[in-house]
Amino acid sequence: MPEKSEAMRAAGSNQTVADRIAAAFARHGVEIAFGQSLPSAFHLAAPAFGIRQAAYRAENAGGAMADGYARISNRVAVVTAQNGPAATLLVAPFAEALKVSIPVVGLVQEVPAANADRNAFQELDHFRLFDGVTKWVRRIDRADRVDDYVDMAFQAAASGRPGPVVLLAPADLLEFPAPGSPDRRGASLGRFPLDRVQAAPDRVEAAADLLAGARAPLVVVGGGIHISRACAEIAALQEDHSLPVATTVMGKGAVDENHPLSLGVVGYFMADGSRTRDLRDMVTEADLIFFVGARTNQNATDSWTLYPEGATYIHLDIDSMEVGRNYEAHRLVGDARLTLRALHDALGRRDTGARKAARPAIETKIAKAVSDWRGQITRRFADAPSTPVRPEKLMLDIDTVLTPDSIMVADASYSSIWISNYLTARRAGQRFITPRGLAGLGWGLPLAIGAQFAEPDASVITVVGDGGFAHCWAELEMLVRHELPIVTIVLNNQILGYQKHGETVLYSRYTDAVDFRPVDHAAIARACGVEGIRIADPNEFLPALKNAVTARRPVLLDVLVDENAHPPITAFGKTISDLFEQV
Incomplete structure (x- = not known):
């Protein structure tokens, strides 16, 4: 696309549809768009309107980043994707956002309108694709109605019960001139809740x-x-x-x-x-x-x-x-x-x-109940010298480092329970972010990335299991590229913990898929430019964590933890160790 001066953009002279979309997003307070190259026309236009591109490696993670950003910023988040396979990878994070009422606008490129319904490259029916995981899906079919559709998208995302929406844009339409005044609409609809209505x-x-x-x-x-x-x-x-x-x-x-x-x-x-x-x-x-x-x-x-x-x-x-x-x-x-x-x-x-x-x-x-509980876990785990490391010991150490302004993030499965049960909210409004809509694995790090973009000066710590973390290793490089000082703690027990333990409880045996070969996540982190530290001694964790938090650069702590450790899930009843003795 020919480069245009900021003055021309500001004046609305020769604006394309891509320009007009970017201008409308900026009017709604958008400052960051999570996306790869496509829609290229939009991402090339966006910087002139103050919108920064946060380039993820995979759309599944990008959707979760937008979710985390919205949860912390109180702003409608934007994620982009190209048509076809990229769009399909937004289904899971949009389903999570729908279940937990998080407003995200997905800008998805479509094949050129002239090629629609001709089996064009990566053509897909995006209406059917997104129907079950969003509140609203529309296509911009007219260059003179860009502002109308962008405003409808933000209104749908932020009003009532918030949730994700999708705005489809044919690739050729993005290059068309956008007729009419860019100032025809002036409302800013990017904060949520958009409308507050008191109960009767x-x-x-x-x-x-x-x-x-x-x-x-x-x-x-x-x-x-x-x-x-x-x-x-x-x-x-x-x-x-x-x-x-x-x-x-x-x-x-x-x-x-x-x-x-x-x-x-x-x-x-x-x-x-x-x-x-x-x-x-x-x-x-x-x-x-x-x-x-x-x-x-x-x-x-x-x-x-x-x-x-x-x-x-x-x-x-x-x-x-x-x-x-x-x-x-x-x-x-x-x-x-x-x-x-x-x-x-x-x-x-x-x-x-x-x-x-x-x-x-x-x-x-x-x-008394809380004091007894603290005493119990302190006696059992605070000075536990045993290896592999107990996750409860790690949580006790993390809790000493948290401040009222810390943002704590966890992946699904056990990680969400570890932080929810063992860490302490120190003020009303402190954020603990977990993917509890669909509880999909692999979203711990992407949610943390979104949270860090929303609060660049905050201390963001994420706890993930090795099973879930394998879904999103690639996003470690993004931490370095965008200088995001996130501390990632990998609970490395070389199993799918919830799955293995749950199968043991239900069937007194477990499937072959729950056990992994050893993986050095610290080495993977270092290969991506992130400081990676492997920890097997429980006494090494707290000093490493304190250093990581104060370093203000991305750090990964790969901690070898006890595969028999499990959170206090009521349905499990007996300890996993007791159950394994019967298997």
Whole structure:
């Protein structure tokens, strides 16, 4: 494409469709587009409008990067891909974003319009491809409607329950002149939630009555709290109205876990070694459960067995279809921030003396349970000299390094549980990012990359298993190219841990695919230009971690961990070591 001056672009003179798309993206606050070369016309045009290209190696990872960027920045993220095989690799990360309500705009190049339906090179029906994993898919067919379609894409992504969308652009159309004024539309739609709507006032008042009159209420907060940026509101409700708060994995960080009314994470890992093991009765014996931004999915409810049948339920969510999905509830459909503010005020007009009177006993119960848990894991793992290294020991060390502003990321499977159970959220709003929509392996590092782009000065640490990390080794080079100071911790047990342990529990045997040959991930990191350190001695980890965090450059710690170690998953019951003795 002929190079154009910035002045010509700014004036709208001779703008192409690619220019106009870039200008519209910039109007919506886009500063980074995750993408490889295609659509080339867009990426060549974008820098003149202040949009930086973050070039991934694989689209699957690129989609997860956009997801991580959106979660931290509170902005709609953009990822691009060419038609055909590249587009298909966006399906998995878009499915994750759809399930966990993260707004991402995918700009996907199509074959030239003149070649449509002629079996052109890499031609594919992208409408059918993306139909089940996005909120909205449209093609720009007219050069004079670019702004209309870009605005619709951002509006669809950021409004209501946020999610991914796809904007298709034929390759030849991108080179066409874009008629009309570039200033025809001026709205900026790139922040989410785009529209905040409070739940009906009469329902808020009724919910306040239920909470004020409850004997043993419990608030359970999911990932929607972070999407709404309503952590301050839930923290105020907790403190001012003496309400105990638990979170799901996605909701972790909603409240300060050192607060005396914070239980921690509840769900499917509440066995021995869980922070909330001795607090299970606060869930099972609650007479009122208040779900906030929670999907009541299988993991968060321990396969729908955790929550009591006889309790009263209140459910607040932006998506009316989620409210009462699994537990018939008093409905609060609306934005979490606005609705929690209204509920806080409504409770302030009611007599909550019983709640205040019960608070000391609740705080004592939580404090004892957490203290006993900390004592147990410290005695068992803090000074454990054994090798291979125990992951619990690593988590204790990581927790000493975290600050309230650290961003903690984990891959799916065991990694998500290790950080959710053993690390401490030190303030309301601290971010712990995990792929809990579809829980696909390989997204730990890409999510961290997106988070680091969103907060360049933040300390970003990601924990991944060796099985999942093998999905995205190639993105290590991106850390060096973009100077991203991410610390990657590989829990290297040479197995697919969850799979091997789960098969052992279910079948008393396991498939051949769960065991790996030894891999030196530190050597792979060094080959990519990342500092790689292999650790077999548990006493070497904390000094290496401290050095890595302060170095402000990409570092990978490849830690040889015990293959029999597993998080406190309730369904496992016995320890894996005991089960292996029977195999």
